[in-house]
Amino acid sequence: MQLDNSAANAFRKCPLLYFETYVQRLQRVTVEPSAMDYGTRVHTLLAEKNHILKGESDVQLSPEYPHPGLEAEAQAMVAAYNSFYPVDPFDIVDVERTFQVNLPCPLCKSCADCNCNVADVPGVHTYCGKFDAIVRLHSSGKLAILEHKTESRNSKMNTPEAWASRTQAQLYIWAAQQVYNEPIKGVILNILTRQSPKGQVGCSFRRDDNLLYDQSKLDEAIADIVWVADQIETCERLGFWPAFREACVSPTGWACDFRDPHLIGWTEELKLVKFKEAEQYLSL
DSSP states (O other), X not given: OEXXXXXXXXXXXXXXXXXXXXXXXXXXXXXXXXXXXXXXXXXXXXXXXXXXXXXXXXXXXXXXXXXXXXXXXXXXXXXXXXXXXXXXXXXXXXXXXXXXEEOOOTTTSOGGGSSOOSTTSTTOOEEEEEEEEEEEETTTOOEEEEEEEEEOTTOOTTSHHHHHTOSHHHHHHHHHHHHHSSOEEEEEEEEEXXXXXXXXXXXXXXXXXXXXXXXXXXXXXXXXXXXXXXXXXXXXXXXXXXXXXXXXXXXXXXXXXXXXXXXXXXXXXXXXXXXXXXXXXXXX
């Protein structure tokens, strides 16, 4: 099966959340733009900039976001970002590159010398995703992955400690090595922090480049995501998706989008008014 980081994280959090989001393909309708909408808009503006820096002559600029407040904040952030980083220490090689690579099967550990990469062999999965950008460093001439992350003020989601415990960086480095067939220096986290809610404190920027290739961490990351893929296939085969009820409401009071239908059942109003078909993240 195909699996990306977001889907794997949803399953780890709650298998029933994975089912609603990636099997039923449901997404909650929101009236006001969310932090995800803001992040998506900033990513789009940065991608357009990087396409131009790459030297592409036919870059199609996207239409403005329909919410004026979000559009104005996103444009202001990217303008401030461009002033903060007037010159980058790298060249853009690729932008918004989707990928799909075979995960090593759990039997042979390396599929180079066997014939296991066929769809009817259990335990063989593909890992997919999208690189925000691939860059070539001026200092070493090596490739690196540039990942943009927007965050709210006081967020702890993108601290070095938080990323050190995640599997995404190692899996991305490994996947990039398969795609580009050369060593990858590491992941550069390009972190853009939003202004305060009322604008008293402006946006800020930082780059963390200490996420380097580590074979032992990669082995653990691959074993983990293969296990998740195996569990998803088991749930699909059994037609049973366990619910982790502790994830319905967080300690801070945040409630899962699917809390209400899972408590009171799916009503016609919930199906037709509160939810819509989820957008496709990857086009492979």
